[in-house]
Amino acid sequence: MIRIGIQPKTSQRLDLGPDAWLLYREATAIENEAGQAAARDFFRKARDGAAALADYGLGEQALDAYATDSALSAGLSSVVSLTEIGLLCISEWHGVGNEAGEPLELNRSNLCAMMRDPGLFALLRERLLARLFSIDDEGNGSKLSRNGAQAGADDIARDAATPEAPAHPGGAA
Secondary structure (H helix, E strand, O other), X not given: OOOOOOOOOOOEEEEEEOXXXXXXXXXXXXXXXXXXXXXXXXXXXXXXXOHHHHHOOOOOOHHHHHHHOHHHHXXXXXXXXXXXXXXXXXXXXXXXXXXXXXXXXXXXXHHHHHHOXXXXXHHHHHHHOHHHHOHHHHOOOOOOOOOOXXXXXXXXXXXXXXXXXXXXXXXXX
């Protein structure tokens, strides 16, 4: 059975470090797709100029590097996408500041700066996208079969008769 209509969880607190936390809710498929669309839009705008990079707190010098290096582009796409998902799902943060320790507001540029930290990116990706990756945990997934992609699934039929013991015609034994 697949379960549909499961409502998103209410806001949860995520501790980020000493006296730093944020309130978030897990993303739905809609927010995930919105994040992906924002990343595609970002790259269209970036081709037209560096203003798109500035929206995410990235300098103009990065434009050439991201335009010519496919690995950097893929990484940037992930950061931009998760930043957009975060803007939709994070309602508040506390204890997040700049180098001088001054509090930063929750906005695209500051959230993107947080996403560029590998540890925080991994943590936020895990938490924000948890619903999208929880099908097996909820029991909605299929077991893997030992004979292929579904390894571990229960057999649903016995093995076919062997040449030494042919099946009886007409189903009679």
